[in-house]
Amino acid sequence: MDFVVVQALTGLAGASSLFLVAAGLTVIFGVTRVVNFAHGSLYMLGAYIGWSILTRLPRDPAWFAAGVLLAALATAALGALLEMGLLRRIYRAPELLQLLATFGVVLMVQDAALYLWGPDELTLPRPPWLRGFVAVAGSRFPLFDLVLIGVGPLVLGLLWLLLARTRFGVLLRAATQDREMVAALGVDQTVLFTVVFALGAGLAGLGGVLSLPDGSANLHIDLDVITDAFVVVVVGGMGSLPGAFLAALLIGELQAFGIVLLPKITLVLVFLVMAVVLVFRPHGLLGRPQAVARGAAEALALVRPAVPALRWLGLAVLALALAAPLFAGPYLLSVLTEMLVAVLFAASLHFMMGPGGMASFGHAAWFGIGAYAAALATHALAAPMPAGLLLAPLAAGAAAGLFGWFIVRLSGVYLAMLTLAFAQIVWAVVFQWDAVTGGDNGILGVWPARWAGDPRVYYLLALALCGGAAMLLRRVLYAPFGYALRATRDSPLRAEAIGLHAGRIRLAAFALAGAAAGLAGGVFAYAKGSVFPTYIAVGHSVDALVAVLLGGVQTIAGPVVGALAYTALFDALLTTSFWRFKLGAFIVLLVLFFPAGIAGAAQRLWERGRPA
Amino acid sequence: MSVLAVSGLGKSFGAVRAVDGVSFAVAAGEMLALIGPNGAGKSTCFNMLNGQIRPETGRILLGGRDITGLPPRRVWRLGVGRTFQITATFASMSVRENVQAALLSFHRRVWRWWRPARGYFAAEADALLDQVGMRAQGDRAAGVLAYGDLKRLELAIALANGPTLLLMDEPTAGMAPAERVALMALARRLAGERGIAVLFTEHDMDVVFGVADRILVLDRGRVIAEGDGVAIRADARVRAVYLGSGATSGGH
Incomplete structure (x- = not known):
């Protein structure tokens, strides 16, 4: 029984981390319709920036909290730059090209991080309060994990307040449902999109810096995190915050228990859950079918037989390919x-x-x-x-x-x-x-x-x-x-x-x-x-x-x-x-x-x- | 015998009874117009007839055969052609290829992997395009056609399976007045020549009274009147629905 309680708590802590990343991803997708592959990179940047900040600050809880917020803000600023420099120019491109462009960003950020912070894993020296334990059901449970468990619902609550109680939230929800209509009503989308992207990036950065005490900043976390975040967002329903929270809980618990009970097939299990959810609910647990983007209909190219010139070119290439063994070395x-x-x-x-x-x-x-x-x-x-x-x-x-x-x-x-x-x-x-x-x-x-x-x-x-x-x-x-x-x-x-x-x-x-x-x-x-x-x-x-x-x-x-x-x-x-x-x-x-x-x-x- | 016989058709969306016990029949060569104010249940009715929506109650007989609840592709196979309110054609194909695609499916030649498709049924496709006056545009991309031409292309596609029943959902929506008359005159001629039963919905009353043999009026999912143009014009309930006396429909 104790085992169940402790694993469940571990799962909740994991769910919180997952939710922070997934929330940012889903908010960005909901409004801009961009599936941001670089979201994991923002998380990674959050971790690295957080490391640089926190190692320079005094090691008591208040400074720690300030450093965490600062790292999240810095990541949000980087996100805003990314939106203004790149994404803004490709909102009208097919979604696959957008995905690809953000993957390009992933590659660039990897080498940028390698250049700035070096190839080694960076861990945070942990002051005593970060190493503390509390007794839960007869076992020692890390204090910091308890804090993490609280962060997830706290962020969900703050986001909910933002969405339900502010003018910005109204705009954001409206844009999620029908961004053309919001534009037609005279809302400046440029600013809205930048702010939303910065918000999402900030959440990713927050997730990244909060992962430091239990883990490290390294060059692999971007792809690890983005895969998990995709699963959570897709299972929850793209664009849905409560869905992301629910899915984070599901996946977090699944991972916590899976890693102990079925270590070999945990990864398979996670993706299996995703597959099953999508088969029964093609838009995720709480997702809705996407509104069809109006005016996006593109004239598709006709498929015509190759023109003679292209045929000759093809034949020439083929002849060259056939002749290659005559002149090419091993x-x-x-x-x-x-x-x-x-x-x-x-x-x-x-x-x-x-x-x-x-x-x-x-x-x-x-x-x-x-x-x-x-x-x-x-x-x-x-x-x-x-x-x-x-x-x-x-x-x-x-x-x-x-x-x-x-x-x-x-x-x-x-x-x-x-x-x-x-x-x-x-x-x-x-x-x-x-x-x-x-x-x-x-x-x-x-x-x-x-x-x-x-x-x-x-x-x-x-x-x-x-x-x-x-x-x-x-x-x-x-x-x-x-x-x-x-x-x-x-x-x-x-x-x-x-x-x-x-x-x-x-x-x-x-x-x-x-x-x-x-x-x-x-x-x-x-x-x-x-x-x-x-x-x-x-x-x-x-x-x-x-x-x-x-x-x-x-x-x-x-x-x-x-x-x-x-x-x-x-x-x-x-x-x-x-x-x-x-x-x-x-x-x-x-x-x-x-x-x-x-x-x-x-x-x-x-x-x-x-x-x- | 009537080509299409519908009895007691019904469908709800949540608490809204969109279509409520609708019955009617269409004979070969006959043009039946389905009219009614917005939300009367016309499109729902249509989508049940070609299988896009499964009806909750009622039966649909096509040439005496029960087709209730069959998927659209099976309904089509049994000889029902359809045009859509918002045209649906294949944008990456030429006008002729659009019709060829339908013919390939009709002649069960879809699962062929080798011979280029443009060699299949080109003459037959041109003949169909000729019927709707689109032959000259056969090589143009469907994606760049004017809206009226798209509607005519859809008609040619809908004729590819030699239908006994043609369903046309707002066939003239978005067209210029002169084009509307021409398109419906075309449909009229085809119905007569080929003995096709035509069921269409329409908002333009000139078109409705101009070409329909019979008119069926729906309001809030129910049939409130049925008859020829003269009878419908004279019907008090129809006037109330369209002119909004408030007595029967709560004021439209």
């Missing part, structure tokens, strides 16, 4: 093989998120399943390479078909978040199932068959498989199925009214995209000779997203161009210092100035002066 060939894998990986994501309208934040899951299927076939079953390369797309396609059944009924941000959740589940299973997957160490020695051992042969095999599969996907987009898929994206209402079973069509597209990504994973596994959990990590999913958006999501050639450009850029940056900062800045500039991507911009140039 290193260049291995880079080219990686590029081919990246092309198929991006093309498969583009297939579902462009024409299918299903943006995924967890596409690496299918890539990883394919890679692990091939590796396990080689190791556990001693199967020959062709069997492994066949198993890879089959396993990934089957898994995507299974998870897709839950996913395709959602749309927009919720769909993206559920794909992220499933990818995290797959990642957690692979990471923790040591006996089969080797855990963190991965599986080594996945080498190609003897006949394909020569890098030149394997490169040609990769060209045939990845290039062929990408061409097939392209072919399908021009075929009736591709039209039906676009129909379900363009107008679900009309699609249903002409007899199309949108659910089945989307599921088939999802499974097909998964299978193609799985094949890419399989080819990659044999090319590298090993598989690791990082293949499934969020960062790898983002790689594919960046490649697709860099190329241009509205064009069929986009993912190919994007994957080639991104791989080349990535390889070039990786050897330089502060490459994350450069990559992040590159992504941000891309979203700001080339929202249609390289292929999109090229298409626009080409079409200039020609009749539509």
Whole structure:
């Protein structure tokens, strides 16, 4: 019994921390409709700034409280700067581009923090009062955790007062429900959005600095925190503060008890809860369907057969690719093989998120399943390479078909978040199932068959498989199925009214995209000779997203161009210092100035002066 | 026999009885107008007929077959075409491709993966576009059409399954007066030539009295009058609802 009480209290303390971050995220989303990936970075900045402030102040409780508030205010100011410098310019961009831009900020902040505070974890020297305990149910419970438990409801109460009792709160609630109407009533949105963003950032900073006594400021907390915060916000319902509180309680308790009772599968459990909630309540526990943004209807590009010039260019590239083994050395060939894998990986994501309208934040899951299927076939079953390369797309396609059944009924941000959740589940299973997957160490020695051992042969095999599969996907987009898929994206209402079973069509597209990504994973596994959990990590999913958006999501050639450009850029940056900062800045500039991507911009140039 | 026979149709939203025991029938080649003030239950009625909303009570018979509660795609498969109050077309496709998409679905060719879609049913699509006077615009993107043209494109899409029943929800909303008359004259002609039963809602009384064979008046979810133009014009309850005597509707 005592155990239950203490764990429950620990859970409440965890819930408070979760709520602080999630509250900021949900308030920002509610008003600006921006899913702020950089929210975890603000939390991290809060922790670092808090460390810098608190280590310079006297160590008694009053100074501590003052330092905490100061750190939160400083983070709020940084948030305001971020809003004015970047987000303000992209409110009208598609939500995926916004998400991507904020991810660019994540990368930049990581390197900025590395530059300013160094690579080491920073912990707070704890004065006696911070180390104090109270007796609870016969056990010693940290005093600071009790304080934390109080902070969550306190902040909820203050936010509630702000929303219910002030003019600013009325505006904020009105903007959450219908921001066009608020603008039409003459409210200055520019200021409102900046203040809201600063408020959200301040809450994230508060969460960050309050995490110091129990933890540390380090360079990993941004992504850890943002994943948890997404789960809480999505489970609670995006834009809903009470929902976020409820979900924080749920997830906090789940983590507190899970870590003791089922340590291996806690992460899986958390995402499973999220999946179940979304299946039964597609807008979260207390969320409402988003008001449709008016006047946002964009004219979508027609899909037309490639013009002759583009065909010739494609053929030239193909001929060059075929001739590569004649002049390229082993290193260049291995880079080219990686590029081919990246092309198929991006093309498969583009297939579902462009024409299918299903943006995924967890596409690496299918890539990883394919890679692990091939590796396990080689190791556990001693199967020959062709069997492994066949198993890879089959396993990934089957898994995507299974998870897709839950996913395709959602749309927009919720769909993206559920794909992220499933990818995290797959990642957690692979990471923790040591006996089969080797855990963190991965599986080594996945080498190609003897006949394909020569890098030149394997490169040609990769060209045939990845290039062929990408061409097939392209072919399908021009075929009736591709039209039906676009129909379900363009107008679900009309699609249903002409007899199309949108659910089945989307599921088939999802499974097909998964299978193609799985094949890419399989080819990659044999090319590298090993598989690791990082293949499934969020960062790898983002790689594919960046490649697709860099190329241009509205064009069929986009993912190919994007994957080639991104791989080349990535390889070039990786050897330089502060490459994350450069990559992040590159992504941000891309979203700001080339929202249609390289292929999109090229298409626009080409079409200039020609009749539509 | 009537193409569509509806009996005792009912649906509530919370405490509001949106549609309350509505019964009527439409014959082949007949144009039946469904009119009534805002909130009378016209759109709810429509959405139940094509399966977007499941009715709580009543039955819907299409050619004698019970279609109550079927999803829209099944209803469509049984020969019901539909246009929407706010047009719904595929913005990333050309005008011709919009119709081709409907034809692909009608001929059950959606699950094809290889041959390019533009080779499927192009002539058939052009013939349908010809009927609504949109053939010349076949290659234009649907996303850039004028509103009146979008409405005509929707009509061509709705005809792609060779419907026996056509549901048109406010077909002329947002159109210029001259366009309205032309579109409804077109619908009238198609109904006559192909023996299609047409059910439409409409706010423009000139259109209603100009083309409808019969008019059904709804108020607060109930049918309050039914008959031809002359009878409806003379009906005291209809006048009360529209002119607002306050006697029956609480003043509109």
